Amino acid sequence: MIALQNVTKIYPASTRPALDGVSLDIEKGEFVFLIGASGSGKSSVLRLLLREDAPTKGSVIVNGKDIAKLPSRKVPELRRGIGCVFQDFRLLPKKTVFENVAFALEVINKSQRSIKRGVPEVLEMVGLDGKAHRYPNELSGGEQQRVAIARAFVNRPLVLLADEPTGNLDPDTSQGIMGLLERINRKGTTIVMATHDNNIVDAMRRRVIELDLGHVVRDQNRGVYGIGR
């Protein structure tokens, strides 16, 4: 589903590569944690998968296509198959919960009928039925992240990328969010999640890929966060 083949990414202002010859394979339906210290290259991997950046060297394969060579005009099509969740939720404050989720469908020209059917369905799945007409500032952090997940999943993407989705949440709320991501993963969506949250990684016991200074230093099935981190 996802493959990085000898990928190097050098940012112009940086003194060392953000990623240095990274290779990894992620199968369809896997749930993978990307861990590592700040600056280890986790976010760079996610940016490459979203084609927000292109690699300096190497190939980035998503769903059988080398997206490093993807022309700019094809990038929107790629992103329609990838959902994204961030630590800071990135919701539109002047839109309701319903409108925030519908926004993802509106911009890709989905019909009103499919929006009216799909949005309540996904809101129910993330546990926000009955809150469709609330604004983000009327919701808790956990609820806001649920809205963000609903928006990322409403288009039923093949891959969901999550960059520290529990970074702003308390442990109980984080567990709820992880439960939700697990449910999405069970529906067949591949999940790649960058995190610093050792409790979550240890509790979930999923594949762990650890990065350090742009290198993969550990790739372990049913891994844990690691002692002393």
Added chain:
Amino acid sequence: MRASFLMSGVATGLRRNVSMTVALVLSTAISLAFLGGAFLIGKEINKFKTLYEDKINVSIFLCSNISVGQPGSPCKAKVTQAQTDAIGAQLANDPLVKSYSYISEAQAQSRGKQLLGDKLVNEAGAGVFPASYTVKLKDLKKGYAPLAVEYAKAAGVDGVQNQDDSLKTMLNLFDSAKWGARVVALIVGICAIIQMANTIQVAAAQRRNETGIMRLVGASRLMTQLPFIIEAMIAALAGGLIALLFDWAGKRFILDGVFGEQVSRGVLPPLDGNDIIVAGGVGMIAGIVLAALTAWGTLRLAVRL
């Protein structure tokens, strides 16, 4: 992207920056009004030229007793009847000439008396008002120069004169006004473009979160740019409509007001509603196209949206 979704984004964008939108609309309106003004003055000049060109004649003055020996005059003797007839025959066959008439020395003298009085003309003596041919050309602009050269060489001709010269001052005045309006339109237009580019940059910065999410969920570059481009086009459309009012007011209060008497006496040609609509319409279309290009260029080059 559905039109209703797009337009709701556009409306939100315009509302969010009301003061800047108003400033943008007004500066576009002023720029387009000057552009329309320049167009209307040009139109007035053309009408004026057409009106007067029809009335302008070329005079071929024939040698009289007085012109013989005058400095600058080619006359060696008073024109003979044969020379007069030859010039008449040449005019009759000249493809540049629409019509011509002959004014004898006696007829010229009598016209002079009508204009200046008997005493003055009698004192000046015979030959002050020479015989002449009055020629109407098919195309005054193209025909005058070759006609003047050709007939100035003919035997018995003292000189060729174009009555157009006296109108040149007025046309020059109009021309200056037209160029003045064009220069002002250009300067204000540049200001409007800069302001439009700034407004779009501010709007794009304000909505970076929204456009970022749009790109993230798979909106194309054009989809994210389109609301800003449409906003600029709507501002230009509103500016164009106001400019149309300015142009109409210019006609109503300047041409029909200040110069109303000259227009009603037929000295100045009138401008009609169609002229205003064409001037305003052309300006509006130019403004809308320019606004779209400015917005697109700003988003691509300055904002990198």
